[in-house]
Amino acid sequence: MATTTTRSRRTDRLLAAATVLAAGAAAVLALLVAPPDAVQGQPQRLMYVHVPAAWLAYLSFAAVLVASVAHLVTRDLRWDRRARAAAELGVGMTALAIALGSIWGRPVWGAWWVWDPRLVTTVVLLLVYLGHLSVRGLGDDPATGARRAAAVGVIGFVNVPVVHFSVVWWRTLHQPASVLSPDPAPMDPRMATALGVAVLAFTLAGVLVVRRRLRVLAAAGPAEPAPAPLPSPVTGPLVVTPRIRP
Amino acid sequence: MTGGAAACGPVRPVPPRAGGSYSDAMVGQPAVGSGPASPPAVDPAAAAPVLTLTGVSRAHGGRPVWAPVDLSLAAGTLTLVTGPNGAGKTTLLRLAAGLLRPSTGFRACAGRALYVRGGGGLRTAQTVADAVSVTAALAGRGAAVLPAVDLLGLRGLADRRVGTLSAGERVRAALAAAIACGPALLCLDEPTAALDRQGLLDLAVVLGVVRGSGTAVLLATHQPDVLRPSADAQLAVADGRVALS
Amino acid sequence: MTEPVPVVAQAVAVLRREVAVERAGREALVTTAPYVAAFVVLAGLAFGPSPQQLAPVAGGTTWLAVLGATVPLARAVAAAEVAEDSWDLLRGLAAPGALFTGKLLAAWAALALTWALATGLVVLLFEAPVPPQALYGGALGTLALAALTTGFGVLVAAGTRRRGLLAALVLPAGLPALLAGTQLATPGVPVLPWAVLMTLYAATVLAAVWAVFPVLLEE
Numbered sequence: 001m002a003t004t005t006t007r008s009r010r011t012d013r014l015l016a017a018a019t020v021l022a023a024g025a026a027a028v029l030a031l032l033v034a035p036p037d038a039v040q041g042q043p044q045r046l047m048y049v050h051v052p053a054a055w056l057a058y059l060s061f062a063a064v065l066v067a068s069v070a071h072l073v074t075r076d077l078r079w080d081r082r083a084r085a086a087a088e089l090g091v092g093m094t095a096l097a098i099a100l101g102s103i104w105g106r107p108v109w110g111a112w113w114v115w116d117p118r119l120v121t122t123v124v125l126l127l128v129y130l131g132h133l134s135v136r137g138l139g140d141d142p143a144t145g146a147r148r149a150a151a152v153g154v155i156g157f158v159n160v161p162v163v164h165f166s167v168v169w170w171r172t173l174h175q176p177a178s179v180l181s182p183d184p185a186p187m188d189p190r191m192a193t194a195l196g197v198a199v200l201a202f203t204l205a206g207v208l209v210v211r212r213r214l215r216v217l218a219a220a221g222p223a224e225p226a227p228a229p230l231p232s233p234v235t236g237p238l239v240v241t242p243r244i245r246p
Numbered sequence: 247m248t249g250g251a252a253a254c255g256p257v258r259p260v261p262p263r264a265g266g267s268y269s270d271a272m273v274g275q276p277a278v279g280s281g282p283a284s285p286p287a288v289d290p291a292a293a294a295p296v297l298t299l300t301g302v303s304r305a306h307g308g309r310p311v312w313a314p315v316d317l318s319l320a321a322g323t324l325t326l327v328t329g330p331n332g333a334g335k336t337t338l339l340r341l342a343a344g345l346l347r348p349s350t351g352f353r354a355c356a357g358r359a360l361y362v363r364g365g366g367g368l369r370t371a372q373t374v375a376d377a378v379s380v381t382a383a384l385a386g387r388g389a390a391v392l393p394a395v396d397l398l399g400l401r402g403l404a405d406r407r408v409g410t411l412s413a414g415e416r417v418r419a420a421l422a423a424a425i426a427c428g429p430a431l432l433c434l435d436e437p438t439a440a441l442d443r444q445g446l447l448d449l450a451v452v453l454g455v456v457r458g459s460g461t462a463v464l465l466a467t468h469q470p471d472v473l474r475p476s477a478d479a480q481l482a483v484a485d486g487r488v489a490l491s
Numbered sequence: 492m493t494e495p496v497p498v499v500a501q502a503v504a505v506l507r508r509e510v511a512v513e514r515a516g517r518e519a520l521v522t523t524a525p526y527v528a529a530f531v532v533l534a535g536l537a538f539g540p541s542p543q544q545l546a547p548v549a550g551g552t553t554w555l556a557v558l559g560a561t562v563p564l565a566r567a568v569a570a571a572e573v574a575e576d577s578w579d580l581l582r583g584l585a586a587p588g589a590l591f592t593g594k595l596l597a598a599w600a601a602l603a604l605t606w607a608l609a610t611g612l613v614v615l616l617f618e619a620p621v622p623p624q625a626l627y628g629g630a631l632g633t634l635a636l637a638a639l640t641t642g643f644g645v646l647v648a649a650g651t652r653r654r655g656l657l658a659a660l661v662l663p664a665g666l667p668a669l670l671a672g673t674q675l676a677t678p679g680v681p682v683l684p685w686a687v688l689m690t691l692y693a694a695t696v697l698a699a700v701w702a703v704f705p706v707l708l709e710e
Contacts, residue, residue, distance in 0.1 A: 131659050147707075238317045385584055
């Protein structure tokens with residue numbers, strides 16, 4: 001147990017160091033090395049935070065699905081804690097991506113919000129995973145809360161692609177051009193490098209945050225994971241057979 | 247089909263019993279209040295276990311309610327469950343009925359297990375006759391409705407809405423519905439609280455008939471005195487353990 | 492003694508029980524009919540009054556009304572049973588598959604009635620025509636929403652707090668039904684993609700809720 005904790009702390013320190021390095025490099029690349037966008041100017045630099053945040057959010061939600069299914073199959077509360085930690089990170093990153101996208105959109109499109117499929121889908125994702133986190137509070141039993149959250153995680157996630165396609169078709173049938181359709185011009189290699197390093201920094205930071213959150217959740221939860229060896233009944237077997245009556 | 251989605255271990259077949267089905271057993275039985283409580287004549291050797299709990303416990307909020315229990319109930323037995331408020335009587339009954347998933351251990355039940363809390367179980371907007379018959383239909387036992395209604399002396403109340411019944415009458419209506427379903431195990435949670443002395447005596451008669459057709463009854467109560475003479479065992483739930491008393 | 496009942500027969504028995512309870516109490520009818528009437532009239536006041544303004548929003552009004560009706564209708568799935576202490580006996584008697592199917596069909600009937608009422612009122616008050624494909628959208632969209640209502644209805648009813656979470660769970664998940672249903676109810680919009688999407692949505696939601704329903708029933 002002690003060695004596991006020590007090893008885990010050492011991994012955390014390594015991760016933290018790698019995150020700081022990657023984040024520093026990403027900041028330098030994104031703010032100093034990468035050129036400003038030819039069309040959008042300086043506001044485009046928000047991309048180096050917005051895109052990694054969205055990437056980390058999607059990665060977290062995929063992890064929530066895997067952990068939810070694993071929890072439903074094994075009923076192990078460790079999987080539930082993984083789902084919960086990933087969902088919390090995903091909700092935070094989704095909110096960040098939406099907020100940054102909105103700030104980026106204002107100077108570029110002249111609007112805080114457009115009815116783009118990616119935006120609508122992302123907001124629906126945010127709502128689904130807020131629901132996922134909230135259903136734990138329906139009752140007091142951690143095992144029941146875990147089961148409910150896992151069920152919501154599964155129903156919510158399988159619905160997301162259908163939500164996305166509905167909004168895509170809704171947009172394309174009403175207005176052929178999408179505001180966010182990718183620029184056909186290839187990205188400057190310096191921009192691509194900055195973005196790649198930023199994505200790496202966010203991913204490392206995400207892993208670190210989830211690991212630390214898992215330790216907090218484990219400390220707050222039951223000391224031992226569910227399937228403990230069966231203790232023998234203290235009272236001996238209770239057998240009820242019909243009484244023989246006179 | 248046993249209850250809900252709870253874990254249910256391997257199901258042991260119950261040997262066919264003499265006396266046939268519920269409806270047969272109920273036909274010709276005295277109506278409520280017309281005779282004294284007579285314990286059923288059951289041959290102990292023929293009584294196979296209906297319910298087997300092996301090392302079963304249940305945690306609420308991470309803490310076990312009581313130490314793991316090994317419990318075996320034979321067909322046709324009446325077991326009283328007593329204990330102070332909050333000791334875990336309801337938890338034991340709901341685990342036995344398969345409504346709660348055990349935190350540890352296994353549950354095996356040979357047939358349908360039902361749990362009824364007080365006079366609950368029926369929709370209040372329905373008449374007694376409708377409520378009992380839609381419930382029995384879920385068990386595919388429409389033919390058992392009339393005998394059950396008669397057994398509980400509900401003929402006169404058949405057209406009353408369940409919501410307008412008194413507490414004692416609701417207990418009888420709920421029992422009629424549950425009995426009509428022909429359960430292998432019937433878990434009754436505090437059916438006695440709303441009953442007067444005559445009501446308790448009537449309940450003993452009804453339970454005698456039900457047990458005569460092979461149903462094991464697990465009954466939680468704070469008033470065990472009237473039922474104790476006809477009971478096969480009494481389980482005391484207290485201080486985090488379940489024990490025979 | 493306790494011979495098992497086939498799941499289909501039991502699902503029919505659950506549905507018949509739902510119909511009998513509805514006949515006895517008229518819960519779903521008084522929940523939806525006045526609500527839909529008020530909703531459509533108020534929508535007319537909010538978006539109108541000229542027919543040129545109302546006709547384009549007719550389909551959307553119908554589906555918003557249906558989506559909104561899922562929240563009060565979800566009470567009939569489990570919350571009303573829990574409140575009347577009948578949920579335990581029902582769970583003990585009905586297999587999860589039968590319980591899901593019976594409750595799903597009852598919720599479907601109630602939502603389909605809501606849709607039909609809303610569509611009828613929109614035709615009358617908004618002077619909006621109803622293309623035939625709207626019927627397909629209405630049938631499948633209400634089926635999908637009924638599945639969500641059944642699943643989330645059981646989920647929320649088993650809790651002791653935060654019952655209001657139901658709307659936050661059902662409404663975002665119902666987005667595809669709203670979009671596809673509205674498009675199928677709007678004349679001149681291509682039918683095939685929306686019919687395909689609605690079918691896909693209904694199949695996805697039904698499969699997902701069916702899969703997790705036994706887990707939702709566990710306590």
